Amino acid sequence: MIHSLTLSDVLSEHARSRPKVTAVVDGSLRLTYSELDARVSRLAGALAARGVGEGERVLWLGQNSHAVLELLLACSRLGALFCPANWRQSTDELRFVVEDLSPRVVVWERFEAAAPLATDAWVDDHAALVEEGRPSDLPPVDDGAPVLALYTAAFEGRPNAAMLSSAALLAHSMSLLVVRQMEPDFTFLNNGPLFHVGTMMFCLATLQIGGTNVFTPSFDAEEVCRLVDAEKVTQAFLFGQMIDAVAAANAERKYDLSSLRFVSHSAEWDEMTTPDDSPWCRSKMGGYGQTEVGGMLTFLGLAPGAAGFAGRPSPLVQVRILAPDGSEVAQGEVGEICARGKTLFSGYFARPELNALKSRYGWHHTGDLGRREQDGTITFIGPKLRMIKSGNENVYPAEVERALRSHPAVADAAVIGVPDERWHQAVKAVVALKGEASVEELVEHVRGQLAAYKRPRHVDFVESIPKKGFAPDYDALDLAHGGGNYPGA
Template structure:
């Protein structure tokens, strides 16, 4: 690609240096940096990383709470062509050790915790460990800087991965999704359009920066040259104080967090009027400015995952439509494909597949998984959806496996979703069992809510009323709990216990 067409995160920062010479970039406790000051620190940090042997493709790991250093490490890694990963520091020592072994970082920047200390003794013996704080500042100061033009150009390829975020362990182990400069910029452009970000936008990063939800808003705010306010973690009174003191426009918040802020501000001591956010409750709405952007008016609805940079579809592009996931971002294509890679017609369930500018570059060190995920030139999300007659999309659930009954494809996730709408059902999983007539038939394993009752016939009839009749379970068994693998049912264990088998391809 010609340099004329390139745009990296470093280029964005270099432009803000010139266009916003007095503009506030970050606020973190006593730290307040303008964009030129942030650029100076990033350039020096990049020099220190390069001098320390961090080369293009190397990984740099952050193990700590939220900090402005997360942003400057990401930007510095981008300048030397390295990949930055903020990982979940709240994991157990064994889980952190797994990340250290899997990622094999050249540098680990860490904050003290018992789990991190223990994991350090188990893995990553060759990494350089730098404690956040004085040691980090000394390391940064040791770097040789260079003029902004050459610093922004060093090692920069906008299609190269720059950010790694570990995904939820749906299959039993997490995978690090790699996102490039261009993917992050593309997603930021879509999000800031949907959120209708304007000059002066201020985002409070009070959610974890290892989560794509916080990171995507952090980068969209950076993209537009807004101000980023960092706090180590969510604490209701401190969040209220920061919203008032820094006149924050947006924060990473959802239901229980909002309820905590309402309680913390019950006496009205904090002025939260600068916050333009989603309507939630009469008490909350009276404290803030209810925002009417497509993002907030749709209650932040849509479908997304880490691998697509955050959001793939926005309900704000399909409000009033039949599908509660809305329509795709303007910078992606979405298709719903069957097991053979053919697009299914409207009304039918298929795997959500996508391609476009905001999609990830694959997983770190997972060649076989990457090949499967990119089959046919589409990213296979592993999730099921349905395109409604009006063109909007509905998210159904994880794909995981498919049941073949006669010539019909039945996805357990769709049936499970229907089962869980029954008021007596606390949890459910669906497996396929051999059937002499149909090849396979669906069987539901159901956990009832405490004190609730339901018969097999009632469960089956409920599902018949929710989805096509051929998808309803032909058998239902009740159990005390559903075995899990990661966050999803352990279907192998369920098959072994309840007679599952005869899946397509077996």
């Protein structure tokens, strides 16, 4: 085990080498690394007393909180698997996650979708769990053991839990540390959802460099301004319209945002913040990634002036563009983006057939199409299967179609993405009825089963859905119903 290094080991070292450095800020709670380490030890003891051990699962149902980081680190200490669930999901979606993951312990906040699922065995007071725990000697944990599970890829109508090990997460953090040029005083504002790898990867890179993680329950432009000013935040989870909203909230310069070393965005934004010259920010935070590769597989920051707008691979991975038979396609030809290396996931939880399919020929098959350019860089073309990008959220048509078809008046349904000025894409349902149903009724039916951002914003009624074999003919649907703006287009 002398070559093993887990997330918990990183924390234990910081508790010794950075005992007085602030590790966590969450509301009025401020923890140094030594205090965080002590809390994680007690939390691990409390979880162990509830039967959590090697390979067991712990689920978090709640918004952003220091509890997410503490639970992840405690599971790392125990050899267990931690999953922060998407709290925005419907009761039906959360029920699926609970049944699929079969967690030993569920730590949850009381909110509408989760409340009908709760039982007496669930824990709804994270602070009490920490206080009741007692540290104990634990056996060493292999850094290759899965420690973090994030649900993703609902192409077939239900999501899968991608499992990432400490080794993969720390390897990804090292790549991100280099490209973002993070330093020990780096302070990250966790205002994006921690059930998304985009926020989690910066949270863990900040932990690894010995920086400060600031937590806020969810994105609120005014609160982001306040926290950046108060905590001298270096970076936050901000993109596009979120940046515009923060700039608008600080239009009167009420807050000092100059500590925010960020990507150049607009004249107004650049005046408030400090435009950063790291490769990550110079490239507009560009690259290609997915949960299964730990976050980013390629970085545009590693390829200034590149022909391929996804850039070059992380130094700790290999990328190949493969044909369906597993052979590498020639430069300039389109194939599936495939990868292997230190940052890759350990497979999906309880999906042996899918895992075998995704890892055939010894490469992880991302499900996305790409091209190797003449300068060796990568261009992302788009998903092999259809995906809609609405705001920062991925919406998989199969998932919405399943919800629509469960309505008794729906004979068949297909879902496409249509251009939207605010969200880039909006969800449109094309529906064939066998009974009476209004647009409003169908939208509310979907809203009752799925997260609100997945509901159709538009509904077109048709006699029948065009097909390619058994699947909807999405090209024909796009042409007839105004589809467009898909990822990679």
